[in-house]
Amino acid sequence: MHLSDRFLALAQQHLSLLITDGVADRLALYLTERNGENTPSLTLVAQAPQDAALPASIAQDPNMRSSAPERRWYPLRHGSLLLGVLRSEQHADDGQPVAPAPRLQTCAETLACILGLELEQERLNGQLNGQRQQLSVMVHQLRNPLTALRTYAQLLLRRLGPDDQQRPLVENLIREQVQLDRYVSSLDQIGREDLRLEPENSTPLLLPPVPSNAPDLTIADLLSPLVERAAATAALQGRSWQEPKQWPNWTHRQRPAADAVTAEIVANLLDNAFRYSPNGCDLGLHLHDHGVCVWDAGPPIPADERKRIFLKGVRGSTSRERAGSGLGLALAQSLAQQRGGQLELLHSPAELDPCLPTQGNAFLLSLPPTEQETAALN
Incomplete structure (x- = not known):
């Protein structure tokens, strides 16, 4: 003992x-x-x-x-x-x-x-150490196939001409592999004392926020990979997908909350929309001056479930037969609040924009105003 x-x-x-x-x-x-x-x-x-x-x-x-x-x-x-x-x-x-x-x-x-x-x-502690060792082995084993996938994609890209119609698909494969590699690298840091995903607040994200010395990324830079992924998924599933026609010109320096955390929230919302809306249902991404909305034209979430679906482990009655953990919306709302924003479920997509469907679900991520916007309101 x-x-x-x-x-x-x-x-x-x-x-x-x-x-x-x-x-x-x-x-x-x-x-x-x-x-x-x-x-x-x-x-x-x-x-x-x-x-x-x-x-x-x-x-x-x-x-x-x-x-x-x-x-x-x-x-x-x-x-x-x-x-x-x-x-x-x-x-x-x-x-x-x-x-x-x-x-x-x-x-x-x-x-x-x-x-x-x-x-x-x-x-x-013994159980935790055992899990950490298993996680380290898993991360090590994951790196090998990920590296092989990147190598094969790069070789395939060399065989395609600059105007080949398949070239964007291969480029997207390489981009997604880079994203996976970031997740694997973050997994490898779990349990280490020097892990700091946030300078002051801890966050359940695996991916770190955009570093302070990163280029002045726009919202299009942050969300375009997600939009391309969604468009490809919609095409594969035979869905109608509506992406933003115009992007706001503000950057993550002008609106600090619009960083990798915002991208993670939107990624969770898109995953939920594709996973739980009926097959063939239209969906899309809508932008406005202060936030991002992911919508679908499927059956509305019942009124008595509209608040409960943001709780951990709770899933709506229309999605219980599909695979899932019930953590996506709870995580997304928690991250939004940490950034000073809010995630809410609107009564219908048309509530945000008359051009959107009058029936369905619309999850609106509202970002906090900038200092200049706050000063203008006062």
Whole structure:
């Protein structure tokens, strides 16, 4: 049994205090040691007074072979486990057996509770370390096929002429591989103390935000890969896809909330739209001055579910038969709020723009105003 320095110091402090208060003349704390299939032994880990010469194990103490009226035992139990015992000796002038002491019983129960928590922490840490090792192996194994896919795509790209109609498809494959590689690199950092996805706030994202020294990216730079991916998915599924006809000209420096986090939120919304809207249902991405909207023309989400679908693990009644975890919308809303924005479900896409369908679902990501916009309103 591994004992932390914190537990040993706490145990010694408790025993010394009880001796000082005259609760007992001598106290000794023994903990159960299990070595393989051998019979468990009780090993001394703390005693008071500390200069008392006690053997390291109860089995080595000759005084334990005979009963003594001044001696009492207080077991340290945690559930069905006997973690150890607290030995107390209190000499009485009349030679009668020492009565149980409530403070000693409380001490034994407290130490058993603390020790049980430490054992549980040790067990959980062991599980966590095992999971980290498995994750490291998985990340290592993922890199090989990803590298091979990139190599094959680059070789294929060389065979295509600059005007070949298939060239954009291959270029998109390479772009998506780069995105996957970023996810894998972020997975490799999980559990490391130097992992910092945000300078001040922690975020559940795997991908880090746009670094401060990055080029002055526009919203089109951030979302165009997602739009191209959505267009390809819609074409494959035989859907009608509507992408933005015009892009706002603001950049992520002008509107700091419009960074990789925004792209991750939109990616979650698009994934939900493709996954849960009926086959053949129209969908699209709509932009306005202060945010982004992902909409579909499928059956509206029932009114009594419109708020609950943003809770973790909750899925709408129309999507329960499809695969999914129910985390996408909860994650998207949490990230939006961390950025000072808001994610809401409109009554219909047409509520945002009359050109959009009058029936369906529209998830609107509103970004916080810039300092200049706030000043203009005031």
